[in-house]
Amino acid sequence: MTPSKHRSVVLMLPGTGAQHPRMALGLWRREPVFTDAVDAVLDRLGPPSKEIRDDWLADEPAVPLDADSRAAPLLFAVDYAMGRLALSWGLRPAAYLGHSMGEVAAAVLTGVFDLDAAVRLLWERVRMQRSTPSGGMLAVAAEERELSGYLGHGLVVGAVNGPRHTVLSGPEPQLRAAEHALRADGRTVRRLATRTPYHSPALAPLVADTEELIARLRPAVPRTPLYSAYTTRPLRPDEAADAGFWAAQPTRPVLFWRTLDRILRDGDRLLVETGPGQTLTVLARAHPAVRAGRSAVVAMLPPRAAGEDADRSCVAAARALLADEGHLPFASSPAPDARTR
Template identity: 70%
Template sequence: MTCLHHRSVVLLFPGTGAQHARMAAGLHGHEPVFTQAVDSVLAHLGAEGEALRADWLAAVPAVPMDADSRSAPLLFAVDYAMGRLVESWGVRPAAYLGHSMGEFAAAALAGVFRLEDAVRLLWKRVQMQRTTPAGGMLAVAATQAELASYLGHGVVVGAVNAPRHTVLSGPEEPLRLVGEKLTADGRTFRRLASRTPYHSPALAPLVPETEALLGGVRLAAPRTPLHSAYTTKPLSEEEAVSPAFWAVQPTAPVLFWPTLDQVLRDGDRLLVEAGPSQSLTVLARGHEAVRSGRSAVVPTLPPRAMGPEADRRSVCAARERLLAAGAHLPQGTSGRDHSGTLPVDLPHS
């Protein structure tokens, strides 16, 4: 026997570290909505956008994907385009949740930023980051408390992704020494694909100029609720239109797990990761609400570069799962209300 169980859709957008060569490239020229959205982002970058597209679609890019000049704009473009693609299937999300760069893509989709302003600001920030010292991030299988003794000399907690998934961020030499200490202590960690110490004080010198740039941009309240991984709460109108709020994000820690926990406490959810690598899908699967079956998570792209056909199969599988969940029912039918709720048949408990 089954009963009708309602889950609201939340789109998840991954951030820095999720990028990889040819991420979602198999969809370009194959999925019209995705193609148009990516091309719109790159068009706002002019000649640089053409170079970005060439590297993205190349088997061997001229500039590596880990370089900020490639990872930041292309990850934004893929996140944004995947969000557009999922919504083109008739899915009307109840909320967005982005990780790091993913929150910026979510804000563009939610109408906080006009697309052209978001792309211009993103590219300007990439250029400004070239003036900061090199650094990076380490993902460590440990709690914040367990890593307290490793902090200092510019190394800070850059992200809390799960109870035992903490990211440390900082300048290159102090971070290298922390890596040596982690190895000596037998702790499991890996270096993330970034050459910039995101979410650390190393980027603080960029805040004043970024805030000044944002002062000339039209900002608006989100059309769709946007849960901020910097505050763990839905973005308020005051925060959405505040240049200071957006300017300090590269220096502030990403509190993804506490934010996800709050989102899943608010109701049963169908989490849809609209971006590459399935990193947020893996994290969400560890949450009790997903493990118990009350909520569920659907990735839209493969976990790594697996070729064009794998990209297309993954998108088709995600579309089918959302169809099975009722995501394609037209607005106004009994299967969907206007809050982003979808009907899902689950075993009666």
């Protein structure tokens, strides 16, 4: 990758499905900023925090990490902590892009929510989701328009992640039937690591109660541009402060590819995936601007659990690239966006 000092940095934070056991464990108790940030999230959960932390550290969690009570807090904690770590190097991102839960973590890093508010919101959603129908999400190697015949009865397009990377979401019976039909038609499909039909009408009952909660939490205008994968553009001040906007997110599709395209049309970028796995990195590498070399992408963590040395090596490589491109101009100290209000 040829260094290009005119590229601005965009932090990309992954969402549901990116979590996996022992994610980022190589940084635990080795990187103080990362460790403190994870603890700051988990400690705010109260009594469940010990069991959640134990399942994160375990080779075989007692509660699988695709359960809401594990996926939501742990994915948020690692996204947030990786963002704090990058900012502690003196990095000043030009913008943020979050995918699903990653947009909430980005909202904390940009000052829309303080950490107390965000953790309260995500844990309240976990509690309320226990009453929603079981379901899930299904990644399909197809364009959105090719899947209209498989939709209906609560099954919808939950995300458009790439030109031929569409995610269906809905209740379990409809999702299972669609999966069988798609496989019979020769389509490549993959279940995502979640038991909840995120970004579908199944979560509509959560909206009213969470809107009341978010209004009390008083979201603010982001200090750094935050591109929303629900609107495909930077959040306007009125949207950022609108409780209804945040409350409706679990029912709205994630338009990641269109948002990424807007970001890369707005300038040449160094995209940094700041969370577990490399899902967003793989998607971004397919974009014409990245293939042409005008923009570039790097992941801060390996694509899967590969040992603690792999976690640290990946972080070191990402930091070296940021330094090579001139984005780490001074000694490590928390950047303004990293503060907890």
